[in-house]
Amino acid sequence: MDRLQTWLWRYRGRILVGFVSLLIVNGATILVPLIIREAIDRLTRGEGGLLQSGLMITGLAAVVMAFRFLWRYFFIGAARRIERAIRAKLYTHLLGLSASFYNETKTGDLMAHATNDIEAVARACGFGVLTIADPLFMIPVSVAIMSSIDPRLTLYAILPLPILALFMVWFGAVIHRRFEAVQEAFSTLMEKVRETVSGIRVVKSFVQEPGTETDFSTTNQLQVDRNMALVRIHGLFHPLIELLSGASLAIILWIGGIGVVRASISLGDFVAFTQYLSMLIWPMIAMGWAVNLIQRGRASLGRINRLLAETPEIVEPAKPRSLRGTRIEIRDLTFAYPSGNGRVASPALSDVQLTVEEGMTLGVVGLTGAGKSTLAHLIPRVFDPPVGTICIGGIDIRDVALDELRRSIGFVPQDPFLFSATLAENIAFGAPEAAREEIEEAATLAGIHEEILEFPQGYETTVGERGISLSGGQKQRVAIARALLLKPRIVIFDDPLSAVDAEREEYILGKLREFFHGRTSILIAHRISAVMHADQTIVIDKGRIVERGTHDELIAGGGIYDRIWRLQQAERRATRP
Secondary structure, three states: OOOOHHHHHHHHHHHHHHHHHHHHHHHHHHHHHHHHHHHHHHHHHOOOOHHHHHHHHHHHEEEEEEHHHHHHHHHHHHHHHHHHHHHHHHHHHHHOOOHHHHHHHOHHHHHHHHHHHHHHHHHHHHHHHHHHHEEEHHHHHHHHHHHHHHHHHHHHHHOOOHHHHHHHHHHHHHHHHHHHHHHHHHHHHHHHHHHHHHHHHHHEEEEEEHHHHHHHHHHHEEEEEEHHHHHHHHHHHHHHHHHHHHHHHHHEEEEHHHHHHHHOOHHHHHHHHHHHHHHHHHHHHHHHHHHHHHHHHHHHHHHHHHHHHHOOOOOOOOOOEEEOOEEEEEEEEEEEOOOOOOOOOOOOOEEEEEEEOOOOOEEEOOOOOOOHHHHHHHOOOOOOOOOOOOOEEEEHHHHHHHHHHHHHEEEEEHHHHHHHHEEEHHHHHOOOOOOHHHHHHHHHHHOOOOHHHHOOOOOOOOOOOHOOOOOHHHHHHHHHHHHHOOOEEEEEEOOOOOOOOOOHHHHHHHHHHHHHOEEEEEOOOOOHOOOOOEEEEEEEEEEEEEOOOOOHHHHHHOOOHHHHHHHHHHHHHHHOO
8 A cells, every 4th residue: 555655755856856955945044043143243242244244144045045946846846746646546546446336435435535635645745744854954953053052051942842742643643533534524525515416406306405405514514523623633733832832932031041141141142042942943833734734644545545445346357368259158147236235135137048149139128127237237347247157259258358348349328428528529439539420420320410410519519417408318329329439349238219209219220220230239128119120039037038039939929028018019009199
């Protein structure tokens, strides 16, 4: 698992330049009190040279200005690059996780990881590292110079430091725990907002705005309460540091002032000593900031690492084999969806035996929940079937590279997803380099071309989030066009015309039959009319294939297929004007 040190080491060059620049700034700052001490002592002796001292201080100020810009540029620049690298790593990891992971993980939680958590890590790697590096130089050098001026006075000045160190250890542990709780509450809040916005039409339809608002207020208050718990500990930390620092300064003013009066220490030494003590106050405060920022960063990185530790259930084969044909053979297939509660789930498919010859069109029908969509998702390995149960061209699909397998299959799910992009971009999603002519040809085959031309901007019309500006039937046909554009060797349509009326469905299927010719095709549908021209049709009931044959054979069999057909025919006659 990655730690903060791991990410800092990757950008060690930039951090080293920033650290050297910081040392130069601190070195120049350290010299200023010495120049002031010398100037005051000369002044008390009635000597000149004040102009020279002023010019030296001005020169050091110029050095501080130049190198302060450099350390900010390189330190904060490295932090932003770390942020970019972690976000890219997380995004790539999420793309590789299996569908079952997203069934069990809330989107709001993932969004919180990709925003707040990564930002906290970046702050720890930027200002967190800076506020550690600064005290490492300023405290020992300032204490050394103060000791050279007056060792006894220095001892009084550093008395509060051990107490401060003990408080930092305790506060650091508390901050770590409370910040993790804050991030978890933020994840819940993000999910609540996402869920409400996504389902706003349902909320309005059922007039649940007041209830949703109350629910959100509870979640929002939880976020506030956990933040306030962190604010209380953080609010106590910094005043405590300032109290201890102020106590040191008060002691020095008292004891050092007596020394000046008794002439045991010069006025210049006393002024320089108090300036160095003031310089110690910022590093002590900075150490408090460092504890806060780094503990927050560690807590967030721990959350990110737990997510990165998730392993995809579907993995690439060690020695991938290439597909040699499109004949689909399913043997002894029994499949149950992964269960997150530790219990064994009931099989969605049981003992399925099926062969789809190359170039053949297979129809699949059955009642809702019979297992039709499960079969469709297993062939392209959206979910992983057991070893040896599904072969294409004689090769177990688990031995085929995922990229090759899925590019060979044009899969249209039952609930298509459209991106907030133009119609052309949505259709060309799998083939961004496709020419406009190819996009229009695929849209024509899917029966959506004419309707697209009626939109204000045609193919350049933006469809909105999840295709909100389109009807259900239009979204399904855009998804069909997206699959057809790839010209796949295998086609799997999971009831993609359920939102289209029967007449339009018949028209579209008529256009698609020519496309299906020579391709191995699986057409899942709830309307018998969609599969009646298939070479063979199977009926799935409770996860098992209970009937198979041509349309005429299944009608003659008088089983489930025949009952569904008669019912749909009666409904069609009843709705006919």
